[in-house]
Amino acid sequence: MEKVTLKCKVAVSGNVRAELMWCNEPMSFWGTVDPQSGDIRDNRHPFYQQNMKGKVLAFPTPKGSSGTGLIILEQVRTDCAPAAIINVRSDPVVLTGPLIAKRFYGVSIPVVNLSEEDYAKLEGAKEVEFFEEGDEIAVYY
Amino acid sequence: MRLTDYEKAMLNGEHGEIRQQAIQALYDLATFYDVDRFVEIVGCHDDSTVYAGEAQVAFAEMLAEKGAKFAVPTTTNATACDINLWDRQKHDIEVMSATRRIEAAHVKMGAVPSWSCAPYHIGVAPSFGQQFASAESNVICYYNSIIGARTNRYAGPLELLCGIAGRVPYFGLHVPENRYAQGLVKLGEDIRPEYFTDESIFNLISYAYGSIVKDRVWAIDGMPTLGVTNEILKQFSATAASSGGIALFHMIGVTPEAQTLERAFGGKKPQEIVEIHLEDLANAERQITNPNVDELDAVVLGCPHASYNECVVVRDLFRGRRVNGNTRFWLITPRSVVDRLKDSGVYEELVCLGVEVYSDGCILEYRNKKLGTNTMMSNSGKFDTYCFSMRGLQPVFGSMKDCIESAIAGRVVKEAKPWRK
Structure with a gap:
């Protein structure tokens, strides 16, 4: 696999390498994700019918309801949460679940932000690796 | 970050495990947003109360079990059902049971059991200029806009951590400079003053306002300044927070940070002006x-x-x-x-x-x-x-x-x- 390193801004840190699910549409978890399975149920979303369990989920910006924090926490409980999240711009709503998972349950779901330019480079990548220290991710094609 | 001795002690665990975890999570948030300090809040409105899944209940129970207490007066939002009359409302026993567990956990943490999405109607609300942490979109919009208190849009269950730590990262709408209007919605001349005797026009204008402004801080000019009740402003807040993501609006001559156009814009000129007309109200009504x-x-x-x-x-x-x-x-x-x-x-x-x-x-x-x-x-x-x-x-x-x-x-x-x- 070809490996590329990208600079990122870390919101929640952690060590993980997993398969990438990338899209270029904003995303809400509330009303979109089944918190018992990790399936994406919104038929208007490019991830429709895919499952996010253990995957690196990349979407440019969060949208919609503030219920997203509770959905991600429920996914942690039912073991179908994504392995990590990549955004161009995260908001406190999308960070709530991963921050609480890390600080209260010792579960790491790293969240990082990339520049728009670097975000576009992720398209077609197979896997992404995150690191507890530093401000880089490794992308594998 | 510039931390007070009290905040350092919290981070070091001197005020218990839960306060430490709460302030750590808020510290992570502050670091990510490049915020250099916390600000103390006078209260919190807790919206982790409408049953949405076991994790929500389990998280509150875990906090309560480990002895978490709110550091500031914290009101509770609406639940999923009438706690006593749930069966008359045809809610099932699971919803009632989860709701009772939520009730017990939040009360154990010291919440004021208001169980309402309109805590401002029952005399428990912040005052002008006070720092606050609120979840629930209509309350956020009401406190910021109608009262002039200062809160960001906190999402459940992050607001619980703000209430437990008694402080929030000093960013967004907590900072006075970020509260000025950027753009202006103006009422067209075809929206006549006499139409405002029917209060439903406020909802339609609000819906149109939210659709145009989205999640930005703007102002609206041309609204009547007499006879605008708290209940009308409540509807305006709730609708604007639903059709857009409005956390703060300024109604010129009505809301406290917008007694004049100049004040609402901090002496600057609006970057953008949008005029709305009867046709926009008709469109808004068609949407709802x-x-x-x-x-x-x-x-x-x-x-x-x-x-x-x-x-x-x-x-x-x-x-x-x-x-x-x-x-x-x-x-x-x-x-x-x-x-x-x-x-x-x-x-x-x-x-x-x-x-x-x-x-x-x-x-x-x-x-x-x-x-x-x-x-x-x-x-x-x-x-x-x-x-x-x-x-x-x-x-x-x-x-x-x-x-x-x-x-x-x-x-x-x-x-x-x-x-x-």
Whole structure:
């Protein structure tokens, strides 16, 4: 696999390498994700019918309801949460679940932000690796 | 970050494990947003109360079990059902049971058991300029805009951590400079001052405002400055926070940070001006109303929860006439308002008119399938915005007067309006 390193801004840190699910549409978890399975149920979303369990989920910006924090926490409980999240711009709503998972349950779901330019480079990548220290991710094609 | 000794001690675990974890999570948030300090809050409004899954209940129970206490007065938002009358509302036993666990955990942490999405109606609200942490979109918008208190849009269960730590990262709407309006919505001349005698116009303007402004801080000019009640402003806040992501709006001459246009914009010029007209109000109404309904199964008021004054207005508008035998009429109000209604005899009068009075619950959790109600009407832009995605049902929008006349007739009765041509 070809490996590329990208600079990122870390919101929640952690060590993980997993398969990438990338899209270029904003995303809400509330009303979109089944918190018992990790399936994406919104038929208007490019991830429709895919499952996010253990995957690196990349979407440019969060949208919609503030219920997203509770959905991600429920996914942690039912073991179908994504392995990590990549955004161009995260908001406190999308960070709530991963921050609480890390600080209260010792579960790491790293969240990082990339520049728009670097975000576009992720398209077609197979896997992404995150690191507890530093401000880089490794992308594998 | 520049930390106080108290904050350092919290981070070091000197105030217990839970306070440490709470401030660590807030510290992570502050670091990510490049915020260099925390700011103390005077209170918190806790919205992790409408049952949405086991993790929510388990998280609150874990906090309570480990001895977490709110450091500041913390009010509780609406729950999924009336805590006492859940079976009359056709909620199932799982929802009731989860709600009771939520109730117990939040009370154990020291919450003020208000169980309402309109805590400002029962005298527990921050004052002008005070720092606060609120979840629940209508409360956020009301506190920021109508009162001039300062909160960001906190999402459940992050606000619990703010309440437990008693502070938040100093960013966003906590900072005065970020509260000035950037753009301006102006009313066109075809929206005449006399149209404002019907309060439903505020909802339609608000819906249009939210659609245009989205999540930015803007102002609106041209609104009447007399006779604008807290209840009207409540509807404006709730609807704007639903059609857009409005956390703070300025109504020139009405809201406290917008007594003048200059003040609202901090002495600068609006970067963008958008004029709205009757046609925009007609479009807004088309978004939140179902034009194909005639016979009505239910009329629901109380999104956000009704104030004591609104309950009295409901009684007065009936003028002794009763709810139609084929229609149900639900009125949701905070439980302390129910107590006042009972003390004053208004509760009894409402019951005699055929009105079902409930408290605690969120009307958007209405079990329309089990209740067999397929057609509904309300005076709430927020209820009508979310009802389809949450309940699979498109309600009819109307003024409170329209709602009551319709409930009496058992079918939709609406007054002619200039935007309904």
